[in-house]
Amino acid sequence: MSYVIRAARDSDLQPLYEMAKLTGGGFTNLPPEKPALRAKLERSHAAFDRDADTIEDELFVLVLENLDTGEVRGTCQIFPHVGQRWPFYSYRIGTITKRSEELGRTFSAEILNLVNDLGGASEVGGLFLHPGERAGGLGLLLARARYLFIRNHRSRFGDRVLAELRGIIDEAGGSPFWDGVAGRFFGMNFQEADQFNAVHGNQFIADLMPKHPVYIAMLSESARSVIGLPHPSGRAAMRMLENEGFAYEKYVDIFDGGPTMTARTDQVKTVREARDFELTGVAEGGVPSLIATGRLRDFRVTLGEVGDGTIDPASAAALGVGVGDVLTEVER
Numbered sequence: 001m002s003y004v005i006r007a008a009r010d011s012d013l014q015p016l017y018e019m020a021k022l023t024g025g026g027f028t029n030l031p032p033e034k035p036a037l038r039a040k041l042e043r044s045h046a047a048f049d050r051d052a053d054t055i056e057d058e059l060f061v062l063v064l065e066n067l068d069t070g071e072v073r074g075t076c077q078i079f080p081h082v083g084q085r086w087p088f089y090s091y092r093i094g095t096i097t098k099r100s101e102e103l104g105r106t107f108s109a110e111i112l113n114l115v116n117d118l119g120g121a122s123e124v125g126g127l128f129l130h131p132g133e134r135a136g137g138l139g140l141l142l143a144r145a146r147y148l149f150i151r152n153h154r155s156r157f158g159d160r161v162l163a164e165l166r167g168i169i170d171e172a173g174g175s176p177f178w179d180g181v182a183g184r185f186f187g188m189n190f191q192e193a194d195q196f197n198a199v200h201g202n203q204f205i206a207d208l209m210p211k212h213p214v215y216i217a218m219l220s221e222s223a224r225s226v227i228g229l230p231h232p233s234g235r236a237a238m239r240m241l242e243n244e245g246f247a248y249e250k251y252v253d254i255f256d257g258g259p260t261m262t263a264r265t266d267q268v269k270t271v272r273e274a275r276d277f278e279l280t281g282v283a284e285g286g287v288p289s290l291i292a293t294g295r296l297r298d299f300r301v302t303l304g305e306v307g308d309g310t311i312d313p314a315s316a317a318a319l320g321v322g323v324g325d326v327l328t329e330v331e332r
């Protein structure tokens with residue numbers, strides 16, 4: 001089977017919608033609403049069409065296509081510059097330490113601070129792989145294709161990259177963190193708020209989110225216990241991000257308390273290890289690799305084998321490349 005990652009097209013709307021319905025909620029970047037998805041595709045087209053070297057608040061949507069069937073089986077997104085137009089919100093967990101000499105006691109309290117620290121960063125997100133394809137390293141292909149895209153269009157991205165992981169959701173679809181913190185100020189449940197956010201953006205956060213720091217000690221045990229923890233379905237994603245050099249630096253999602261992972265763009269493993277080479281021939285065999293080619297709308301990535309200046313025939317066909325083309329490779 002042969003797969004390729006490529007820019008999303010208008011005709012991908014239906015499969016994107018079908019996949020969005022499979023996410024089970026809490027997946028802000030892939031709402032199961034066609035108008036919202038269509039708006040994302042339009043934003044993405046504009047980003048791929050803009051051939052310039054500057055960082056803008058835009059969005060690239062990529063899809064994973066099974067070349068044997070023509071079906072779209074996965075997707076991922078890159079936001080080059082969050083917080084440029086609308087502030088980007090996070091809770092940063094800070095510490096305040098107090099000492100009473102008379103009592104001989106020192107106390108440290110943890111505080112949730114509403115911050116816009118991550119404004120200016122690039123964000124990777126919206127990664128979804130069809131449940132029927134969760135083998136064969138395709139999740140990793142989707143994730144790492146984003147870093148190759150960033151590397152090959154480096155001036156379009158910030159010096160820091162972030163990834164938000166879904167937080168803990170209970171069986172009823174509720175978020176213990178939401179119920180204990182922001183929910184008290186929004187008059188809606190987590191699903192409604194997340195849905196509203198996905199469709200209408202985050203102005204309502206600026207309007208309603210409490211501005212004062214929150215003492216974690218004063219939250220309910222259920223809210224406290226999920227801070228910085230990913231949804232069980234996101235544990236593998238968290239490990240993948242850590243392997244790329246991302247770390248949890250005490251930033252959490254203001255709605256569900258899920259961890260925000262950050263990394264220096266140039267320190268991301270795939271960005272650091274990728275290298276360019278000129279294709280001198282097509283032959284079987286070589287090192288299992290991710291192979292990328294093309295700029296902007298023509299950007300493509302596949303899984304294949306890289307020899308000494310060569311790639312395997314299936315990859316050459318998947319990428320539509322021939323001798324003399326310049327490719328990017330990074331070991332699997």
Ligand SMILES: NC(=[NH2+])NCCC[C@H](N)C(=O)O
Nearest residue numbers: 028087088089194197202255
């Ligand atoms: N799970 C959520 N919808 N969280 C709220 C959005 C937070 C996001 N960092 C923003 O500022 O837009």
